[in-house]
Amino acid sequence: GQNIDQPTEMTATEGAIVQINCTYQTSGFNGLFWYQQHAGEAPTFLSYNVLDGLEEKGRFSSFLSRSKGYSYLLLKELQMKDSASYLCAVPNYGQNFVFGPGTRLSVLP
Amino acid sequence: ETGVTQTPRHLVMGMTNKKSLKCEQHLGHNAMYWYKQSAKKPLELMFVYSLEERVENNSVPSRFSPECPNSSHLFLHLHTLQPEDSALYLCASSQETFYGYTFGSGTRLTVV
16 A cells, blocks of 8 residues: 655745655655645646755755655745645556645745 | 536535535546545545445444446435434545646535
């Protein structure tokens, strides 16, 4: 089966950098996804990593280490609108996903 | 507009009522899903339909009954729910794993 762990809550200041970690245990591996979910809204796709290393996309970057079962999402130049929950997810089998508990990020002025 | 449309956005129902949630996607995706999201809990997979056939049922109580009449539409029929069923119900669709899911905005369900 799959098991995913993330910190429950994080707080950071506007303009700062924050790193949200995700550890996972899977019986097979077919990539790792990060989603952003604002309160009361649908999760939206942020990134997909299937190979080790850092994928950069604007202010957001995602890192993966398959040997360590570890990923992180790096948010730079934080803005107030980045206050949201960040969900780590791995495919279970086929097209099913297992989601982590989500990290609720609060960005303070 | 996310490409996946869910109605209604909010629903309040009594424990003896029968209601249905609707999900529609016109992205050409071949799989559709129902997830339940409760406060402070991970997203829980309820049902998976691939090519209109149900391929996953995660031990969901029979008071939840899914229906997938075609590849673009998915329903969740609700009857005799309990207060603990109050949650955000999210529909999602996908084509290939590499592209992840496209989620609908969800239906906020309150059972009274």
